[in-house]
Each structure stands twice: as C-alpha cells, then as structure tokens.
Amino acid sequence: MDSSxxxxxxxxxxxxxxFLVDAVYAESAREHGLxxxxxxxxxxxxxxxxxxxxxxxMLRLAKSSLTGLVDRTERNGLIRREPDSKDQRAVRVSxxxxxxxxxxxxxxxxxxxxxxxxxxxxxxxxxxxxxxLGQVVERNHVPALFAGPGATASGPTAADPxxx
Amino acid sequence: MDSSxxxxxxxxxxxxxxFLVDAVYAESAREHGLxxxxxxxxxxxxxxxxxxxxxxxMLRLAKSSLTGLVDRTERNGLIRREPDSKDQRAVRVSxxxxxxxxxxxxxxxxxxxxxxxxxxxxxxxxxxxxxxLGQVVERNHVPALFAGPGATASGPTAADPxxx
DNA sequence: AGCGAGAGTTCGTACCACGAACCAGTCTCG
DNA sequence: CGAGACTGGTTCGTGGTACGAACTCTCGCT
Numbered sequence: 001m002d003s004s005x006x007x008x009x010x011x012x013x014x015x016x017x018x019f020l021v022d023a024v025y026a027e028s029a030r031e032h033g034l035x036x037x038x039x040x041x042x043x044x045x046x047x048x049x050x051x052x053x054x055x056x057x058m059l060r061l062a063k064s065s066l067t068g069l070v071d072r073t074e075r076n077g078l079i080r081r082e083p084d085s086k087d088q089r090a091v092r093v094s095x096x097x098x099x100x101x102x103x104x105x106x107x108x109x110x111x112x113x114x115x116x117x118x119x120x121x122x123x124x125x126x127x128x129x130x131x132x133l134g135q136v137v138e139r140n141h142v143p144a145l146f147a148g149p150g151a152t153a154s155g156p157t158a159a160d161p162x163x164x
Numbered sequence: 165m166d167s168s169x170x171x172x173x174x175x176x177x178x179x180x181x182x183f184l185v186d187a188v189y190a191e192s193a194r195e196h197g198l199x200x201x202x203x204x205x206x207x208x209x210x211x212x213x214x215x216x217x218x219x220x221x222m223l224r225l226a227k228s229s230l231t232g233l234v235d236r237t238e239r240n241g242l243i244r245r246e247p248d249s250k251d252q253r254a255v256r257v258s259x260x261x262x263x264x265x266x267x268x269x270x271x272x273x274x275x276x277x278x279x280x281x282x283x284x285x286x287x288x289x290x291x292x293x294x295x296x297l298g299q300v301v302e303r304n305h306v307p308a309l310f311a312g313p314g315a316t317a318s319g320p321t322a323a324d325p326x327x328x
Numbered sequence: 329a330g331c332g333a334g335a336g337t338t339c340g341t342a343c344c345a346c347g348a349a350c351c352a353g354t355c356t357c358g
Numbered sequence: 359c360g361a362g363a364c365t366g367g368t369t370c371g372t373g374g375t376a377c378g379a380a381c382t383c384t385c386g387c388t
Binding site: 017018025118125134137142 | 171173179284285290293298
C-alpha cells in the first residue's frame with residue numbers, strides 16, 4: 001500500500017459505506033412516510049407474496065419481531081395477511097393496492113439516491129464495484145432484498161423460493 | 165460487461181452489502197453484550213473524548229436521541245460524561261476503563277468478521293474494493309466512524325477535529 | 329388416534345429515534 | 359453593563375424496533 005490514494009483498509013470502507021447506504025435508505029423511507037424497516041418489507045413484497053417464516057429469514061428477524069412489523073404496516077394499510085390455501089396455519093403477506101402504489105416510487109427514488117452516491121465513479125468503476133460487491137453478497141448468502149420487479153429495467157429474476 | 169457473472173447492478177449490491185455488514189456488526193455487538201448503537205458509540209470514542217454535539221453529527225442522531233443513548237451506555241458503566249473545561253455548558257463523553265477494555269476486543273473481533281466477508285477476494289480484489297468504496301465514502305463525507313486507533317496496525321491517523 | 333414439529337401470535341421488557349419545549353451558559357452589540 | 363440571540367444539552371411524550379418465552383392451532387407421520 002504505497003499509492004497515495006489508498007488510505008483506508010477494505011474493512012473500514014465497508015463499514016462506512018454500509019453506514020452511508022443505511023442513512024440514505026432511511027432518509028428516503030422517511031420522506032415517503034415510511035420507516036426503514038417498513039420500506040424494506042414493502043420492497044421484498046414487491047416481487048410476490050411471502051409467508052411470515054420466509055419473510056423472517058429474509059429480513060433476519062425473529063418471528064415475534066416480524067409479527068409486530070407486519071402488524072404496524074398492515075395497520076397503515078400497506079400490506080395484508082391472506083390465508084395460505086395450502087396450509088391452514090400459514091399466512092401470506094402481500095401488498096395492498098395502496099402499498100403497491102407507494103413502493104414503486106419509493107423503490108425508484110431510493111435506487112436513484114444510492115446510485116448518486118457513486119457519482120464520482122465512471123462506468124468501469126461502477127461495474128467493477130458491482131462485480132466485487134456482488135461476489136461478496138453472493139458468497140455470503142444475502143437474501144434477495146431489494147431486487148425489484150426489474151425496476152432497473154432488465155431481467156425476469158424469477159421468484160426463487162429458496163429462503164435463507 | 166456481458167459476462168455471466170455480472171447480474172446485479174451496483175445499487176443492488178450496495179444495498180445488500182450494507183444489509184450484510186449491518187447484520188454482522190449487530191451480531192458481533194450482541195455477542196459482546198452491546199447493542200449495535202452502543203458499539204458504534206464506543207468505537208468512535210476509542211480515538212478521543214467527544215462532545216455531544218459533534219457526536220450527534222458523527223452518528224447522525226438528533227440531540228435528544230443521543231442523550232438517551234449516552235444515558236444508557238453510561239448507566240452500563242462504559243462511558244462517562246465529563247465537564248468541558250473551556251465551555252461550562254458543554255460535556256465531553258469519554259470511555260471508562262471498563263468501556264475501553266470492552267471496545268478493544270469488540271473492535272478487533274468485528275473487523276475480523278467483516279474482513280472474513282471478503283474471503284473470496286484476492287488481495288488485488290480487496291484493494292480494488294477498498295479504493296472504490298473509499299472514493300464513495302470520501303466523496304460523500306462519511307464521518308470517521310470505525311477508524312480505530314490504528315487498530316488494524318498502521319498509521320497514527322491523527323485526531324482530526326473536523327467534525328461533519 | 330396420538331404426537332412431535334412447525335407457523336404465527338401474545339406478552340413483557342428494553343432499546344432506539346424523534347420533535348417540541350426547556351434551561352443554562354456564551355456571545356454580541358448597543 | 360445589559361438585553362437579546364444563540365448554542366450545548368436535557369426532559370418529556372410518542373411511536374417504532376427487537377427479542378425470548380410461553381402459547382395455540384395445524385400438519386404430517388406413525
């Protein structure tokens with residue numbers, strides 16, 4: 001490490017970048033009348049309805065925590081609990097029309113803001129970053145948070161029911 | 165870039181990586197008997213005592229939120245409020261011996277865990293990642309969270325009193 | 329029929345975050 | 359010197375977040 005630019009070790013940059021992304025996410029949510037957690041919940045539901053169990057593993061929440069989050073979000077009229085036709089005890093959580101109407105703009109807006117964080121990078125840099133971080137998240141089994149319905153345009157990243 | 169590996173856009177990888185780092189940080193804190201917020205607080209205090217105002221801007225907390233966080237952490241015996249010799253109304257928050265004894269291992273352990281997330285990257289990859297993310301955090305004025313006292317070994321990254 | 333495992337909820341506790349109102353020092357300017 | 363204006367911190371009330379333990383009901387299997 002002799003190049004002048006390289007001051008921080010990877011770990012430090014990761015922590016700070018996480019802090020930054022978090023703050024941007026929270027701010028965006030707030031401006032759309034959401035909490036960060038409720039925003040996240042809506043985003044994962046964009047793709048398809050999901051049961052409490054799988055939801056908990058995606059968001060890394062204990063079941064009791066999730067019950068509360070879903071309660072509050074449901075009370076706000078953004079999501080709905082539907083009975084699961086196959087399993088009498090299970091529940092499928094899905095977006096209400098109002099929730100769907102809200103999450104679209106929120107998702108896009110948030111994407112924009114995050115993208116704007118990488119303003120200084122050129123296309124090659126951004127691609128390199130995506131490749132590196134992609135490898136990290138891939139390798140560490142991060143659930144498919146924030147993979148909108150091709151919101152960034154492209155692929156039918158099919159619903160892959162493999163939970164955690 | 166059309167190679168098969170490149171599926172996710174940069175934005176997605178950023179959000180997921182942030183989520184990942186967050187989870188690891190929280191888990192590490194928990195195992196050391198801390199909450200994520202209290203851990204973060206201790207980490208920024210590693211470098212030097214800091215007043216409430218600056219602390220708030222570093223952690224991006226409203227002052228009332230910070231009062232509470234400091235209260236709880238102080239009650240746990242990890243930090244202390246000292247009067248500021250120059251300004252009668254101000255306060256300097258500093259680590260107690262117990263806090264210092266706790267934060268060292270916590271910081272190192274957390275660093276290890278984060279670093280382990282990048283296991284699959286070779287040295288070049290990790291350097292590239294550090295450079296790219298470094299540019300992002302630099303450019304977006306992320307405060308000096310998690311810059312331990314050269315805990316990762318190297319430089320005397322002198323106390324730079326330039327707050328947010 | 330019975331029984332263990334799984335999906336969700338309830339309950340109690342603690343923490344986190346905020347804005348509004350407030351208080352006590354500090355600063356400025358007449 | 360003294361009346362504001364300003365600033366560093368705290369208090370208070372509200373609501374969201376997260377957890378573990380205990381519980382209910384259903385499922386699936388024997």
